[in-house]
Amino acid sequence: MELTQEVFDMDFTTEGRLGTRCLLLSFILLIAWEAGSGQLHYSVPEETKHGTFVGRIAQDLGLELVELVPRLFRVASKSSGDLLEVNLQNGILFVNSRIDREELCGRSAECSIHLEVIVDRPLQVFHVEVEVKDINDNPPVFSIKEQRVLIYESRLPDSLFPLEGASDADVGSNSILNYKLSSSEYFALDVKTNSDDNKQIGLLLRKSLDREDAPEHNLLLIATDGGKPELTGSVQLLVTVLDVNDNAPSFERSEYEVRLLENSDRGTTVVRLNASDRDEGTNGAISYSFNSLVPPMVTDQFSLDANTGEITIQGSLDFEQVNVYKLRIDATDKGHPPMVGHCTVLVRVLDENDNVPQIAMTSLSLPVREDAQFGTVIALISVSDRDSGANGQVTCSLTPHVPFKLISTFKNYYSLVLDSALDRESTSDYELVVTARDGGSPSLWATASLLVEVADVNDNAPVFAQPEYTVFVKENNPPGCHIFTVSARDADAQENALVSYSLVERRVGERALSSYVSVHAESGKVYALQPLDHEELEMLQFQVSARDAGVPPLGSNVTLQVFVLDENDNAPALLGPWKQGAGGTVSELVPRSVGVGHVVAKVRAVDADSGYNAWLSYELLQAASVGSSPFRVGLYTGEISTTRTLDEMDTPRQGLLVLVKDHGEPTLTATATILVSLVESGQAPKASSLASVGVASQEALLVDVNVYLIIAICAVSSLLVLTLLLYTALRCTATPTKGTCISGKPTLMCSSAVGSWSYSQQRRQRCVLEKSRPKPTSWLSAPAFHLVQLGRTQVTVMI
Missing domain, CATH: 2.60.40.60 (Cadherins)
Structure with a gap:
């Protein structure tokens, strides 16, 4: 497959400059060995074209190009499909299909594609990580097209009204957002960075409002990311000036942070909020509610008491699904018009060891020949645990007293290799049990079984019960008379144990042995081909050979001493x-x-x-x-x-x-x-x-x-x-x-x-x-x- 290196002409607009920079980034390769990891690393920008060069993987792994096809060079990725491919003619790793970093890794700061490179004869397994670099291909996006803000005309200057910010699917500097508000004499933009490194924006009142003079204000909020070139998004702000109440409820803090263990019981209290209003009577009576911008995912997990401000759990918290919830709470008084105070409750879900390790096995060399060399790779084993920290750290062990062992090849990856000699005649198969145990307290564990069959090789020759047999036969026997049956046993299996018999030819006097006796190749029955005469031949000694059908065949011989017994067939x-x-x-x-x-x-x-x-x-x-x-x-x-x-x-x-x-x-x-x-x-x-x-x-x-x-x-x-x-x-x-x-x-x-x-x-x-x-x-x-x-x-x- 040829590598595509086309350069497209673009207009020098914002979109044109962005495309030019993406094209330049697509040809940057970072090839480095991490210290102590023993893993090959490449990097490639996302959204690169099909055929983009990634690295000379065969050369970097020390493999000759002529070996790739005979040794069955192949690349496997458990979760990334066929995003990357290797040209077996030149050993170059290239982009096979579109790579979307956001689709592949979401908001994760690090994103890489793990490849397993497997070659046979002898079997080798290499681990390659291709880091997917983010490019600024996603503009900032607001969740709604228009935000409505209600402001009482009695609000004092420097009052702050929270706004919903934009989100950017990119990461790093490409996701850093800067906000700008259209020019207005009444309003300015207030931007703060909260504890989770996200920017919280608000509309700052610079000048007292007069509803009779201007009941509404239309503003444009623009969000710009930190990428090169910059991408922008905007939302319309519709400010409605309300009359009446002049004091809004206020919370002790603008942000509360709560930590909860996952799988906490339903009904558990998260926090009890307390807002105050300087007004009196109905203007000071407060009710609590979720902000309209709070998504349904949050309201499904938590409930809020409108009168007490107590937030409780009503769903099932799962750290592996969502580990942070942001609850925007409004405190509204009962004045006319009502005034609202705002705060944010940040709920952090703590991990518990509630996920059992997962084991995945890939068999490579089954059945195993009994003459296989030490270190032969039998299977590849990967383990995973959805928990984090020590709860997600998994170690593997193997059933004791078996001629196999586990070798850790990479983080959470193991190779099952042969550790000692095999003998099919002693043990024809092994049922291995791999146990994966995490580091939680108490720890959780899982097992997986693998049946390893031992394939037979022809290492046992046929064996007779004794090296020599003595047979007595009366003379004048009928031609074709069965005189004896030899039997040899072969400890091997199938063709290697299929025994055939034959005479070891020699001369008996002037005649060949085969003129006196014969042996059936399959049954081992020995027949006298002609009547024997005691007066001519008193004892006939010969050997029968037993050969198996293995490659190469093995055999052994047994000696038969046939004594011809005299009968009274001669008169004095x-x-x-x-x-x-x-x-x-x-x-x-x-x-x-x-x-x-x-x-x-x-x-x-x-x-x-x-x-x-x-x-x-x-x-x-x-x-x-x-x-x-x-x-x-x-x-x-x-x-x-x-x-x-x-x-x-x-x-x-x-x-x-x-x-x-x-x-x-x-x-x-x-x-x-x-x-x-x-x-x-x-x-x-x-x-x-x-x-x-x-x-x-x-x-x-x-x-x-x-x-x-x-x-x-x-x-x-x-x-x-x-x-x-x-x-x-x-x-x-x-x-x-x-x-x-x-x-x-x-x-x-x-x-x-x-x-x-x-x-x-x-x-x-x-x-x-x-x-x-x-x-x-x-x-x-x-x-x-x-x-x-x-x-x-x-x-x-x-x-």
């Missing part, structure tokens, strides 16, 4: 001389002369499962020959031995069917057929040597295997002990959570506690946790130690 497998998975028949030659307990043959088998599922037992099914079989099989060793001495009654050829079964549910089995030929003692060595050759060839093939097997057993046993110690420690510190796991107390078992060992099943020597179950009778009867025949080597296995 026979070892040579039986073909793997095919069985067959093995022939053995036994001399009839062997004694009881002679080992004829041995059945060897292994089971790919673990624990009970791999615990093998052997039993001899019904022999092919008729009668009681002279052979038996070791329950857990698979050794076939004689139960009695062989005799001639025994069938020369006997077929033995050995059933090998595990202890799984359901039980899986395998069978081995052994054809035993009974030979005479003479044939035994030959047969025996043949058998020995066969056995020797078999044992020779297993010698190397047994060596490696013993080494593997030792290594696996050491690993087993270490695993048990680690697992026991983990069990003591953390309780396994619910999943698709086996309930009950785990029992420690060895995969090949009994039966034969196999080089192809070295990993079966490791111990695993398996569901506790009642042990079979055959297991309870098994020996604590057992000798296992591995070729030419016997290995002691602890059961």
